[in-house]
Amino acid sequence: MNSHSDKRVRTIDRVNASLAERYARERRFRTAGLAAVSLGLLFVSFLFISIVGNGYTAFHQTKIALEVFFDPQQLDPDGRHDYDALTRADYGGLVKASMRNSFPAVKTRQEKRALYAMVSSGAAFELQHMVLADPSLIGTTQAVWLTADDDIDMLVKGHIDRSVPESERRVDDRTLAWVERLEQEGALKRRFNTAFFTNGDSREPELAGIAGAVMGSCYVLLVTLLLAFPIAVATAVYLEEFAPRNRWTDLIEVNINNLAAVPSIVFGLLGLAVFINFFGLPRSAALVGGLVLTLMTLPTIIIASRAALKSVPPSIREAALGVGASQQQTIFHHVLPLALPGMLTGTIIGMAQALGETAPLLMIGMVAFIVDIPGGALDPATVLPVQIFLWADSPERAFVERTSGAIMVLLFFLVTMNALAVVLRKRFERRW
Amino acid sequence: MNIKTVSAAVVLTFSGAVSAASRDYISIVGSSTVYPFSTVVAETFGKTTGFKTPKIESTGSGGGFKLFCAGVGIEHPDITNASRAIKSSEVESCAKNGVTEIVEVKIGYDGIVVANAKQAEQLALSRKDIFMALAKDVPDPNGGEKLVANPYKSWQEVNSTLPATKIEVLGPPPTSGTRDAFVELAMEGGCQAFDFIKAMKKTDGRMYQGVCHTIREDGAFIEAGENDNLIVQKLEANPAALGIFGFSFLDQNSDKVQGAKIDGIEPTFEAIADGTYPISRPLFFYVKRAHLGKVPGIEAFLAEFTSEKAWGEEGYLVDKGMIPMPPAERERFAANVKMLYSLEK
Known part of the structure; x- marks a missing residue:
């Protein structure tokens, strides 16, 4: 008996023999997984650090303090505070006069040009706004913080190296001396950059803002949401609950799944051909952008909505039908409310995708320089990612930090939307 | 009721489009x-x-x-x-x-500049050098009127007065107007230094275009995308490389990059304005x-x-x-x- 069992290899021995190798395999697999996750985290943190490191200075803007005398002779010679006259008055002249007063030593024409260049061309409009808001300023002298030119801004922020020889610097020694004098007097400070959040696009980096692009993105997403959500939910409900199972519905299903994988530029081409060339909608309008992105996000939302409907257990349907509800009542009173959180999650993720899209908008003329903030879905508009693309391509150095600043704002919106999706799922989703 | 609302919305949308018919x-x-x-x-x-x-x-x-x-x-x-x-x-x-x-x-x-990083020495190129370094096919270095695939690996092989660095040029892709102008002005200009290619223009226009306008594809010319800021950044990181972009980017980044002299002319504001700088x-x-x-x-x-x-x-x-x-x-x-x-x- 004994000899018999010795000859045969017992299962437990084989298990014991292979145990070490199996544990090692498991450890290797875990390490590989951990390495993959950490590598991913490393890339993400590298991305975040480089963007935030480049971009946080965009939220500050250098301002120059000037004593501005609101000369009644220049602004309002007849003293009537006439709105039109006040709008058209020469505010640039006021800025120049106060710069001359701060630097009385500057005499030659060329030096004066360099001096005036230290203040942004937008400074005149800042004074105009002040006077229009409060005409009683006329005749008084005020200490005003005016926006500095982008070169001065870059110098103060340290993006232009002061130690290199003059010929290799964008700011010459003369201007540098002026800047240093202003700094010593405390007349040069970095303030919060409100223009970045309230202005539309501009070719002057110190005046450029994201308000136009954010509004454009809002209109586009609004159109997308209003069209995509009802159409997608209706499609999902029909396909999941009512449609007969046959070749036609199979074909539709395959097509929807394929559409979700179509490169987004194709939707742009479709939008150009259908909405602009055939229906004659205006180029660059947020409405057309919204229509194109609707086509792009529809498959995503349909697929998510169908999955949500599928996850509602059949017992709910059977119970409703059992107490005499019609099929429509069953779906609208019982199934749809239970599936809605899942559908909303899919919608938000689809929307977040649409928010970050540029390629299809290229074809319909939304990659454009648009200064005026759009006031409706038919005005020419651009969107946040396109704004980032346009700034990244601009030669002025100050646009580098503004590009990163705009990326931070876009990321903020995306993270908020995805967090909202997570919260919705956590709070309302029911598991059976 | 639902159908009515939807159709009303559709009608509204399109009447909106019609009202946009005056811009x-x-x-x-x-x-x-x-x-x-x-x-x-x-x-x-x-x-x-x-x-x-x-x-x-x-x-x-x-x-x-x-x-x-x-x-x-x-x-x-x-x-x-x-x-x-x-x-x-x-x-x-x-x-x-x-x-x-x-x-x-x-x-x-607008001037097109061929620039490198400030750390490296400033180059003096002729349009012929540019053609020889970047064309897909060049005249046989052993003489004769034959075209061979571009054999040059370093600038010194192209012209003995140039440094012995590897030919590595970052430039715009074919969709770019800068590329069109560069090919037309710099490459074709250099190509005409060879009499037999110049003669080809009359006898076989298509062949002439092909020879003069085709940039090599063996890795010496790197398409860096339409973003000229990116080219400037890459030049800073790699002092051996050259980049091709518009004058405004050189002007904005004069502390980081320097333009090469072309046919002895520096890419300055004045030289481009009076037309002596050849690639404008x-x-x-x-x-x-x-x-x-x-x-x-x-x-x-x-x-x-x-x-x-x-x-x-x-x-x-x-x-x-x-x-x-x-x-x-x-x-x-x-x-x-x-x-x-x-x-x-």
Whole structure:
């Protein structure tokens, strides 16, 4: 008996023999997984650090303090505070006069040009706004913080190296001396950059803002949401609950799944051909952008909505039908409310995708320089990612930090939307 | 009730589209090289006049002409920017769609520079060197009138006075107007240093184009995308490499990169303005006369663009890196714009 069992290899021995190798395999697999996750985290943190490191200075803007005398002779010679006259008055002249007063030593024409260049061309409009808001300023002298030119801004922020020889610097020694004098007097400070959040696009980096692009993105997403959500939910409900199972519905299903994988530029081409060339909608309008992105996000939302409907257990349907509800009542009173959180999650993720899209908008003329903030879905508009693309391509150095600043704002919106999706799922989703 | 609401919404949407059938802003398309200048003028125009700020799309010169020539009517653009003159084929396609009266406005010049990082030494290249270093096929180094695949690996092999660094040039992709101009002005200019290739122009035009305009694809020329800022960054990181981009980027980054002398001429503002720097090109925009009076503000926009404070020697376009025309040329084009002379067919 004994000899018999010795000859045969017992299962437990084989298990014991292979145990070490199996544990090692498991450890290797875990390490590989951990390495993959950490590598991913490393890339993400590298991305975040480089963007935030480049971009946080965009939220500050250098301002120059000037004593501005609101000369009644220049602004309002007849003293009537006439709105039109006040709008058209020469505010640039006021800025120049106060710069001359701060630097009385500057005499030659060329030096004066360099001096005036230290203040942004937008400074005149800042004074105009002040006077229009409060005409009683006329005749008084005020200490005003005016926006500095982008070169001065870059110098103060340290993006232009002061130690290199003059010929290799964008700011010459003369201007540098002026800047240093202003700094010593405390007349040069970095303030919060409100223009970045309230202005539309501009070719002057110190005046450029994201308000136009954010509004454009809002209109586009609004159109997308209003069209995509009802159409997608209706499609999902029909396909999941009512449609007969046959070749036609199979074909539709395959097509929807394929559409979700179509490169987004194709939707742009479709939008150009259908909405602009055939229906004659205006180029660059947020409405057309919204229509194109609707086509792009529809498959995503349909697929998510169908999955949500599928996850509602059949017992709910059977119970409703059992107490005499019609099929429509069953779906609208019982199934749809239970599936809605899942559908909303899919919608938000689809929307977040649409928010970050540029390629299809290229074809319909939304990659454009648009200064005026759009006031409706038919005005020419651009969107946040396109704004980032346009700034990244601009030669002025100050646009580098503004590009990163705009990326931070876009990321903020995306993270908020995805967090909202997570919260919705956590709070309302029911598991059976 | 639901169907009614939906159909009402659809009707509303499309009646909205119809009401947009009068446009109150100027629509501009075209070259990405002219875009930075056109946008500055548009912004100033929007701020200083009562008109809305024009909308400017950067579509490339060719794409701009395609949109511009598609027809007359407010759904088509009013102005197209171009970094080259309009071709006769484009004039024809315009005419076919009813766009017959086109006003040509030359606005200034742009130089293309071949630059490297400040840490490296400044190069002095000839257009022949550029052709020999970057063409796909070059004349046989052993002599004779035969073309062989480009064998050169270092600049020294091309020209013994140049350093022994590897040929590594970052440049724009074929879709870019900068690439077109570079190929036409630098490569073709260098190609004409060889008599037998020059002779080919008359006997076999297509072959001549192929030889002079084809850039090597063996890795020595790297397509760096349309983003010139990226090229500047890459040059900073790699002092051995050269980059090709527009003069305004050299102007903005003179602390990081330096332009090579071409045929002995430094890429400076003055040299490009007086035409001695060999790789420079004129910039244009084209206006559809039929839209004057239909879209408000076109005349005022033209006046702003052609004013001395914009395109003059001390104008704001110069601050953005454009190279102005000589005074006589500016006067001539400003007069043309005032009279709205159309292109001769």
